[in-house]
Each structure stands twice: as C-alpha cells, then as structure tokens.
Amino acid sequence: MTLAQSQTSGTAELVARLEPQFPAAGVWADLLPRRPGATVFAGPLVQAAHVKAFAPSTPVRSLVLRQGGALASIWPLWQRRLAIGGLTVRELGFARDAHSLRNNLLLPGDAAGQSLACLLRACRDLRGWDTLAFDNLPEMAVPLLPEAAAACGIPCDPPRPGRLLLWADMTDGQEAYLASRSGQFRRQLRKRQREFALLGRSAIRVLHGDEITAALPEWKALAARSWQGENPEAAGLTALDWAFHQALVQNGRLWLLELDARPVACLRMLEDHDTAYVHTMHFDPALADHAPGVVLFAAMMEDAAQRGLRRVDFNGNTPFFARWATGATAHQNWRLYRPGLAGQAIRLARAGVARLRQGAAGKAE
Structure with missing residues (x-):
C-alpha cells in the first residue's frame, strides 16, 4: 500500500508519497535552478549513478512531493542498518559513499x-525506519526543519556541523577574479605556468561524453600514480567508484594536462546551469615540484569565466582550495527519530555514544 500525505498550499494541493521509480530526469533537473542551494549532486544523473554503482539491487525509496500534480521535490531515501550503542538501527537517508x-x-x-x-x-x-539522516544540508536551506519536525511529532536533534565547501565567484569574469587574489598569488601562478612550459611539449585536452569513456584508462593510470592511489578505498578509486564515474560521463568535462604526450594531471568537473564543480583531482607526484595541478586548475578557472559560469565550486575544504576561494557554503547534519519508545531509546543511545567519544577525545588531548 502506498501511503500519501496531502495539504493545500495556495490554490494547489501538495501530495507527498512513495513512487516506484524516480521522476523523469528532465523534469527533475528543471527543479534545481529553482531550489535554494541545490546543486548537480541533488539531480537525477548523480542520484541515478549512486544507485547504479553502489546499490543496483537495493531498493531506494523515492519520496516525491507534487504540487497541483507537478513535481515539487524528491527525496531519494536509502535504507541502512547501523549499530549504535548496542542497538540495531534502521536508518533512512540520502546516499552515503565517497561521492555523496x-x-x-x-x-x-x-x-x-x-x-x-x-x-x-x-x-x-512509512514503516521500516527508526532514524532519518539528512547529512550535509546547506545551512541556508533548512531553517524550518526543527519546527516542521516538532509539528509532525518527530523528535529532532540539534544539527551538527557538516562540510564546509569552498567556492570562487566568477560572475565578473577572469580579470575581476584574479584582481581579488593577492599580488603574491598572481605572481606565483604566472611563475608556475612559465616554468611548466619550459619542461617540454605540453598540451591540455578537454573531453566530453564518450571522449571521457575513451580516456578512462589514462585517467585511472594517473589516479593510481597519484598520492590518492596509495589508499584506493579511502580515496574513492575502487571498481565501484569507477562505475560511478562511468555513469556520469555525459555531464561536465574531464581535463587532462599532458607533458610530452603523457598525462601528468587530471581534473574531473561536473556542471549544472551556472556552476562547475570539482569532482576529482590527480597529478603525477614525480612532477610535484612543478605544480602540474596548479597549471591545469588555472586553465579550468579561466575557461569557466570565459563561458560565463557564475561559480566554480571546489566541493572541498583544503589549503589548496582556500588559496583560490572567495566564499564558502556551510552544511549541517540532522538526525530525526521515529515517534515512540524505540525512537527515544535510539536517541538516548546515540547521545551516550557521542558523550563517550567526546570524553575519549578530551583525554587524548
């Protein structure tokens, strides 16, 4: 039986219910520019890639909101079983892997x-869940969550800090962006570019679609040589991760920097209507002193400005990204619990585990 909830907003009825399949990709993608803080990662291509690569036989609950019959929102909810404080917990939440x-x-x-x-x-x-996990929601997009949860009788923990993701505003073009950087940054960038050009015959290839598929062996080989290749599972370089990349080849671009016809740096970028997102970066450690990654990154940034993109989102928070960033988006992690004794017990167990971890961290300091 499919359960549904409805209410009226203005003159159009809102109806939320499980649907057996994801909505049509085009209709779903059209939502993103009209939803605060939404990115390509909340869209149909990336969400379908999560399922295809990491859970092809696992049911993902597609909770869909329609307003007057038209798609208004979708939550792809994954079912997981976790152990918390000696309890087995059935969790519903968004995809959780190296790319989520x-x-x-x-x-x-x-x-x-x-x-x-x-x-x-x-x-x-819905049946079959004890906790709802909404990880890494942009702070600006969820101020109503505690109030809405309370109105529904769903206990909700205060949010915990999530990822801080850096970005660069490219609205006014490349010259304006570079003018926002320090003089030392600009001088060092020009120096790196000049020095790399003296190493040999260099070229940048920018690949799309099936060209990315054809270049997968080169991309994989460079990733294996990079520092991330020392721990493929932690760095998202397993066979499942490459299946995820393969599922996304029709979006964005793969940048390859070559020196004497040999790839020495690569940069995988995803895109939506006005933003390019860093997905992966790798460079040959044998050339670390010559900064091939910096050279390639600078070329990508200039291209984004020339194409009129509003923003380049670095999708991370590292010292490297900090040197290029003009802003950041803070995220929060939320936990909600099923009403009743079972949900209350899990909430208490989770709080107890958190206190133990804090105590252990304090002793370690």
Whole structure:
C-alpha cells in the first residue's frame, strides 16, 4: 500500500508519497535552478549513478512531493542498518559513499514550510525506519526543519556541523577574479605556468561524453600514480567508484594536462546551469615540484569565466582550495527519530555514544 500525505498550499494541493521509480530526469533537473542551494549532486544523473554503482539491487525509496500534480521535490531515501550503542538501527537517508558530499531537500521557496511538513508527515507514516539522516544540508536551506519536525511529532536533534565547501565567484569574469587574489598569488601562478612550459611539449585536452569513456584508462593510470592511489578505498578509486564515474560521463568535462604526450594531471568537473564543480583531482607526484595541478586548475578557472559560469565550486575544504576561494557554503547534519519508545531509546543511545567519544577525545588531548 502506498501511503500519501496531502495539504493545500495556495490554490494547489501538495501530495507527498512513495513512487516506484524516480521522476523523469528532465523534469527533475528543471527543479534545481529553482531550489535554494541545490546543486548537480541533488539531480537525477548523480542520484541515478549512486544507485547504479553502489546499490543496483537495493531498493531506494523515492519520496516525491507534487504540487497541483507537478513535481515539487524528491527525496531519494536509502535504507541502512547501523549499530549504535548496542542497538540495531534502521536508518533512512540520502546516499552515503565517497561521492555523496552534499544534499538538498529541494523545497520550493514559495511553499517551503508546507512542503517540508507534508514530506515529514509522509516519512512518519512509512514503516521500516527508526532514524532519518539528512547529512550535509546547506545551512541556508533548512531553517524550518526543527519546527516542521516538532509539528509532525518527530523528535529532532540539534544539527551538527557538516562540510564546509569552498567556492570562487566568477560572475565578473577572469580579470575581476584574479584582481581579488593577492599580488603574491598572481605572481606565483604566472611563475608556475612559465616554468611548466619550459619542461617540454605540453598540451591540455578537454573531453566530453564518450571522449571521457575513451580516456578512462589514462585517467585511472594517473589516479593510481597519484598520492590518492596509495589508499584506493579511502580515496574513492575502487571498481565501484569507477562505475560511478562511468555513469556520469555525459555531464561536465574531464581535463587532462599532458607533458610530452603523457598525462601528468587530471581534473574531473561536473556542471549544472551556472556552476562547475570539482569532482576529482590527480597529478603525477614525480612532477610535484612543478605544480602540474596548479597549471591545469588555472586553465579550468579561466575557461569557466570565459563561458560565463557564475561559480566554480571546489566541493572541498583544503589549503589548496582556500588559496583560490572567495566564499564558502556551510552544511549541517540532522538526525530525526521515529515517534515512540524505540525512537527515544535510539536517541538516548546515540547521545551516550557521542558523550563517550567526546570524553575519549578530551583525554587524548
């Protein structure tokens, strides 16, 4: 039986319910520019790639909100079993793997409160879960979550800090962006570019679609040589991760920097309507002193500005990215619990585990 929750927003009825399949990709993708803080990672291509690569036989619950019959939001909810404080916990949440760095509730700005309440009531009525895990939601997009959860009778923990992801504003073009950097940054960049050009015959290849598929062996070989290749599982370089990359070849670009016809740096970028996102970066450690990654990154940034993209999102927070960044997006992790004694017990167990970890960390210091 499919459970549904409905209410009226303005003149259009909101209906939230499970649907057997993801909505049509084009309709889903059209939502993203109209949802605060939404990125390509909340869209159909990336979400389908998570399923195809990491859980082809695992059911993912597609909780869909429709307003007047039109798609208004979608939450692809994965089912997981966790052990917390000696309890087995059934968790519903967004995809969780090396590539699930950010999420979004995709709430319509003109009916965010009503939409969130409708979706949470639908979650409350679903069977088979003890906790709802909403990880790495942008802070600006979820101020209504505690109030909406309370109105639905769903206990909710205060949010915990999630990822801080850096980005660069390219709205005013390359010259304006470079002018926002320090003089030392600009001098060092020009120096790196000149020095690399003296090493030999260099070229940059920018690949799309099936060209990315054809270049996968080169990309894999360079990734294996890079420092990330020392720990493929932690760095997202397993066979499943490469299946994920393969599923995304129709989006964005693969940048390859070659020296004497040999790839020495690569940069995989995903894109939506106005932003390019860093997905992976690798360089040959044998050339680390010559900064091939810096040379390639600078070329990508200039190209983004020339194509009129509003932002380059670095999708991470490292000293390297900090030197290029003009801003950051903070995220939060949220946990909600099924109403009743079982949910209360899990909430207490989770709080106890957190206190033990804090105590252990304090002793270690």
